[in-house]
Amino acid sequence: MSAPATPARPARRHDPGRRDRLVDTALDVIAERGVTAATHRAIARAADVPLGSLTYHFDSLTDLLAAAFSRHVDTVAARFDERMRAAPDRAAALEILVEHLTGDLLGSPRDLVLAVELYVAAARNPALRAVTQDWMSRSRRSLERHLDPVNAREVDALVEGLVLHSALSTDPMDAAQIRSALRRLAG
Amino acid sequence: MSAPATPARPARRHDPGRRDRLVDTALDVIAERGVTAATHRAIARAADVPLGSLTYHFDSLTDLLAAAFSRHVDTVAARFDERMRAAPDRAAALEILVEHLTGDLLGSPRDLVLAVELYVAAARNPALRAVTQDWMSRSRRSLERHLDPVNAREVDALVEGLVLHSALSTDPMDAAQIRSALRRLAG
Amino acid sequence: MSAPATPARPARRHDPGRRDRLVDTALDVIAERGVTAATHRAIARAADVPLGSLTYHFDSLTDLLAAAFSRHVDTVAARFDERMRAAPDRAAALEILVEHLTGDLLGSPRDLVLAVELYVAAARNPALRAVTQDWMSRSRRSLERHLDPVNAREVDALVEGLVLHSALSTDPMDAAQIRSALRRLAG
Amino acid sequence: MSAPATPARPARRHDPGRRDRLVDTALDVIAERGVTAATHRAIARAADVPLGSLTYHFDSLTDLLAAAFSRHVDTVAARFDERMRAAPDRAAALEILVEHLTGDLLGSPRDLVLAVELYVAAARNPALRAVTQDWMSRSRRSLERHLDPVNAREVDALVEGLVLHSALSTDPMDAAQIRSALRRLAG
DNA sequence: AATGAATGAGTATTCATTCAT
DNA sequence: TATGAATGAATACTCATTCAT
Structure with a gap:
């Protein structure tokens, strides 16, 4: 044998x-x-x-999942902040945000799915809520490079809603629609 | 036992x-x-x-969960449409939307939790996606009583983002902030 | 095939x-x-x-183990009480106790092992302590058919020590020794 | 962690x-x-x-546990023998035994727990049985400084029973009761 | 029509021990 | 000499679903 x-x-x-x-x-x-x-x-x-x-x-x-989501958030948040930092002015920042949304988040199923999975898991698991809160605050701080704090929060909420809509809807909004909505909200 | x-x-x-x-x-x-x-x-x-x-x-x-979520969506969507129908004009509609958000959705943990649970479950379970899509389209149709279709969809996305933010954030937005954001977005 | x-x-x-x-x-x-x-x-x-x-x-x-030990205690305690009840007087009771010890408890490895296992398990598991306490009190009540309460408790302790000794020792005491010790303790 | x-x-x-x-x-x-x-x-x-x-x-x-129990038995047995050796006569020895029981064994949860844990472990683990047997024989030898061998063994059994009772019972015997029982058994 | 019992695949987690460094 | 990593078997327990009554 x-x-x-x-x-x-x-x-x-x-x-x-x-x-x-x-x-x-x-x-x-x-x-x-x-x-x-x-x-x-x-x-x-x-x-x-x-x-x-x-x-x-x-x-x-849970420890493992938290480590995994943390790493993901680190990557995504760092990339987003880098882009916001590179934007010369508010108008450019909004345009970059549109690209970020349609490209990375809504464009790649992976990032979108991971975002929604994290939302969901955090809703029930307190250990993961620290990760989502970190993400939210980093995201808001990046936006605050060009928007005032109140406005940054509003835009952040819209972004999140768009992500969710995109994940669940059959006909997501296109880049032009998103740009228009963001501009109006960001005043 | x-x-x-x-x-x-x-x-x-x-x-x-x-x-x-x-x-x-x-x-x-x-x-x-x-x-x-x-x-x-x-x-x-x-x-x-x-x-x-x-x-x-x-x-x-799954059949049972779908039936449960369906019943919930029926109740919530009917209540929302009734309110939208009762609004005399666009301004009143927006104000009612603010009340709906801060009162029913963000105010009562139960409705908020059920919404997020449904989002999550639907993200993975095709049988439930029909329920969320039904909810979205009914919600949009209610908004279209006062808003044009594109605008209705934008507002719907913002509402969803606010719900999610409220579920996960430690310091949710207050009614005044929400009203202001909605008015800007609804033009 | x-x-x-x-x-x-x-x-x-x-x-x-x-x-x-x-x-x-x-x-x-x-x-x-x-x-x-x-x-x-x-x-x-x-x-x-x-x-x-x-x-x-x-x-x-734990529930299952408790049910098992309970059933065992029921059997053993009932048998012991029956014997005590049948004893016409104190002297006969003591003799029956000797037989019970050398015959059932020390004689049969099974009963001995079960008793010690129960002692041990109860020492760490509160759910089983109810079973041992039930056993102790039933055993004492049986002895009290012929002994005063204080004496019954002393005899019960000696019996337990003998069981343990017998389980762990290489040369357990014989019936004559046990009889002699019991008579002295039971005054 | x-x-x-x-x-x-x-x-x-x-x-x-x-x-x-x-x-x-x-x-x-x-x-x-x-x-x-x-x-x-x-x-x-x-x-x-x-x-x-x-x-x-x-x-x-098992090697480690045996070493641990051995060290414990060494300490306890040495202390007990020292006390027995110090007793001038039989009556004093019995009184010291009462103190030993109510003070060290029944008084301190630690020694009591360790004794019962050792009993239990030894019941199933042959490597530990050597330790319990060593303890028993040393304990008996200490008692034999004042009691005849047969009596020493009886007293030892009662002591063990009292330890067990104390570990499992809700209302353990007090010093006076223990003293009375020991005196009767030790003749 | 209704249900208690039964089942097998699955869950997170613990652990004594071995091994490469 | 000493140790962190690795491993495979075992642990208690959960659950959707099937089935005999």
């Missing part, structure tokens, strides 16, 4: 950076199948890692 | 209207503990009804 | 009295392998029943 | 006496949370020592 040539997983006892990889994989699973499907098992399978590895690196599933 | 140890219920074999009662109870459970906690068992216990009764009346849990 | 003649478990969908059987089986597992080995899985395997059946009939493992 | 997220400990690579400290800590954990909660992880955390350190110093968890 010959030994199997390539066993499924070749005993990868040394795997530095696995913790990081798990966070990324968790995010992938959330994006592809939703937070409620992001179980220990599903993530372990997607990362090709034994089940016990997850609970070794993260005390609870 | 161990199963056969609960003879409390007196075997109510004839119980017309039970199906209706189950739908209402399902909604209560969703509002109080979230969609993911709305299991057969939880609903059966809350309705004081044997477990088998649920699968007798509903082919699947 | 011929169908297997006798499949492992032939789909016993109807099995009245299973709850009772589970209690008995749990007691067997405790007696044979100890309380800490009395897991859902172990009991399910011993009873030839699917795992889910245990959690259907008992809300928690 | 997620594993790599705790850099609190400053990598104490040189730590003579750590083995000893681990034994003491194991005993603390047993006393506070019971033998079944005395896991590698729990002890490592309590001793502020990396997990691998436990398996480095002890071949198995």
Whole structure:
């Protein structure tokens, strides 16, 4: 009887950076199948890692999900702030916001889905609410580079509503409509 | 509690209207503990009804949840349309919308929670998406009694964003801010 | 390919009295392998029943263990009280106690083991402490048919110590020694 | 707490006496949370020592527990023998025994709990039975400084029963009752 | 028509021990 | 010498659904 040539997983006892990889994989699973499907098992399978590895690196599933969402928020918020900072004036900022919305958020299903999943999960899980609140405040601070605080908050709410509408509606608004609405609201 | 140890219920074999009662109870459970906690068992216990009764009346849990959300949307959308219809003009309509938002939606945790739960559930469950789309279009049609279609859609998006913000934020916007934003957006 | 003649478990969908059987089986597992080995899985395997059946009939493992120990205590305490009641006088009662100790408790490994397992489990598990306290008080009441209350309690403590000694010692005391000690203590 | 997220400990690579400290800590954990909660992880955390350190110093968890119980028995048995040796006569010895019981054993929850935990663990774990037997024989030898061997064993059994009763009962016996019972049994 | 029992797949989590560094 | 990472088996428990009565 010959030994199997390539066993499924070749005993990868040394795997530095696995913790990081798990966070990324968790995010992938959330994006592809939703937070409620992001179980220990599903993530372990997607990362090709034994089940016990997850609970070794993260005390609870919530911890892992929070780490994953945090990383996502970091990426998205940093990118958004960079763009706002690069905008020379208010008009340019609004135009960049439109691009950001239609391009990154509404354009890529992944970012959109992750945003909605985070909203949803945070609604029931206090540990995740810290992540959404961080996101909100960073987003608002970025807008405040060009808008006054009250206005920044209003625009932020509209952005969120547009995201949600886009996720659930069959015929989302196009760039021109979004631009027009933002300009009116941003005064 | 161990199963056969609960003879409390007196075997109510004839119980017309039970199906209706189950739908209402399902909604209560969703509002109080979230969609993911709305299991057969939880609903059966809350309705004081044997477990088998649920699968007798509903082919699947999704069917029951869809029925529950549908009933909720019917109630809310009808109430909103009634109010819009009663508004004499556009200005009055906007003011009624502010009241609707700060009173019913943002004021009562129950309606807010149910809205977000429905958003979330629908994001992953196609059977529920029909319900959210019905809600959106009815809401838009109500707004179109006073706003042009494009504007109605923008306002609807802002409303949704405000609901979400209110659910997740620590310091939600007050009525004056909401009124001001709506007026600007509704031109 | 011929169908297997006798499949492992032939789909016993109807099995009245299973709850009772589970209690008995749990007691067997405790007696044979100890309380800490009395897991859902172990009991399910011993009873030839699917795992889910245990959690259907008992809300928690503790509930099941409590039911098992309760049944055991009922049996043992009833038998002891019957004997005490049958004793015509104090001297006869003491002699019967000796027989009870050397025969049932110290003689049969099963009863001895179950007693010690219950002591141990109760020391950490409040839900089981009710069972031990019930046992203690029933045992004392039986003794009080022939002994004054203070004396009954002393004798009860000695009996318990003898049980423990017998369980842990390599050379337990014999009937004559036990008789002598009891007579002295019972004055 | 997620594993790599705790850099609190400053990598104490040189730590003579750590083995000893681990034994003491194991005993603390047993006393506070019971033998079944005395896991590698729990002890490592309590001793502020990396997990691998436990398996480095002890071949198995049982080895560590045995070392811990042994040390405890050494302490307790030595203290008891010292007291028995100091007693001028039989009457004094009995009185010291009463004090020992009401003071050390029944008075301090720690010693009582450790005794019961050891009883329990030994009932199932042969490696620990050597420890209990050592304890019993040392205890008996101490008593034999003033009592004949048969009597010493009887008294020892009563003591054990009183310990158990005290651990499990809601209304333990007081010093006077214990003194009276011991005197009668010790003749 | 109605339901209690049954079931099997799934959930998060714990843990003793092994191993590569 | 010492340890952080890794692992696989085990734990209690939940649940949608099926089915015999």
